[in-house]
Amino acid sequence: MEIERKYDADTDFTLPELSDLPGVAAVGPARSHHLHATYFDTDDLRLAARGITLRRRRGGDDAGWHLKMPVGPDSRAETRAPLGRARVVPARLANLVAAYTRGAQLRPVATLETERTVLPLLDEDGAVLAEVADDAVTGHDLRDDRETGTSWREIEVELGSGKPGLLKAAGKRLRKAGARRSASSSKLGRLLDGAVPQAPPAPVDDGSAGAAVQAYLAAQVAAILTYDPKARVAEEDAVHKMRVAVRRIRSTLRSYRPLLVREHVDPLRSELRWLAGVLGEVRDLEVLRMRFTARLDELDAGGAGREWLDDIAREERSAYRRLNAALKEPRYFALLDALERLAEAPPLTDRAARRAAKELPGPVARAWRRMEKAHAAIATAEDADEARHETRRAAKRARYAAEAAVPVLGDAAARAARDARRVQEVFGGHQDGVIAMARLREIAARVRTPAEAFTVGVLYGAERCEAQASLDDLERIWQRIGAPDF
Known part of the structure; x- marks a missing residue:
């Protein structure tokens, strides 16, 4: 995780004294690098357009490929790969985007030459709390034929083991000395300023039912894009959260059907069902593996009687490979x-223009009644x-x-959501047990040792209880x- 702030500085800017910043005991010796x-x-x-940068950099202490994806105003998640070939993006990084x-x-779109001077801010034990990089940058936009580049000076403060307050204090000191907070979060963004497509505006809340549904759909589409790269590398709980976002969109298209033009959204529901199924195959195996592993650990069985668990882990890895293949498909x-178009401009009916406060209680109440009927x-x-x-x-x-x-x-809707979630979770606990018992019956039919048979029997009893x-x-x-009271 990279947490940093950038500041523009004039060529005659002088770095202020930094050794007396909160927690800083000393400023370490300067190091100079030439970066390409x-x-x-x-x-x-x-x-x-998404604030993502993918580069291959030579020079410095971290030469190689760097992929940086924003996770907050001053934070970016960075993934690295070795230098490899100059014009071939590593497959792992290409997959993440x-x-x-x-x-x-x-393809290459720009180059940056940077003369960098780095000053480490140290605590009393010599640990690096933050690094201040003074950069003289020259950038070339490879998409045009200009021979001259664009040059500027930039100061970066990147947090190390220090607390966020140090980042704020350093920024205040730099601004007082004449630096200015950079308008762009990346050097590339500054170089290509004006050419980068602007993000679509956030949905306007005009109080209509359509605006309320659009805002919810937009949040779920954003969640899918957020968890996509994490699901590809099997980050914990990422597949589950991506799947939930998919289900939320599909459910919303059904519950709020009177507000949406059906011939436009119904095909989306079938495609969302396909994606949920691909994610579900991985998630179901993931749940089984974690569930059985936790129970075996409770039994303190060591390695005895759990050989069959390796089969589930292999199935899970195969399911992940199928998931990654599906996430590369046209x-x-x-x-x-289609989801981005839905979030930006959903196909709304005339009814969607009605006031949200009067229109939304109906779909919520109908969904609640369907739950009661199923129960x-x-x-x-x-x-x-x-x-x-x-019923779940x-x-x-x-x-x-x-x-x-x-x-x-x-509050009335929040209470309804909370109560429905409680019902969902209880039935989910039962359903997980039913699935686990079915899997244990399959395992019991092919166990190889008495130890395995005993362990599977104990697990079955626990799942049933x-x-x-x-x-x-x-x-x-x-x-x-109780039913929601609007």
């Missing part, structure tokens, strides 16, 4: 294009487990419908919740 960086992007600068490039070729890129059907269902699963799905839809309405309907406990919790929770 080549930046890669698509022809239409899709990465730069595939949701933005969507099949477009990455079908996925087309879906992302009531459990008592007479031939397959009670399937009926419980349907109905609870999810009720939750998501209420979530979308919270900014408008306030927990699934039943979830149903006991349900009746208690169901008595405490």
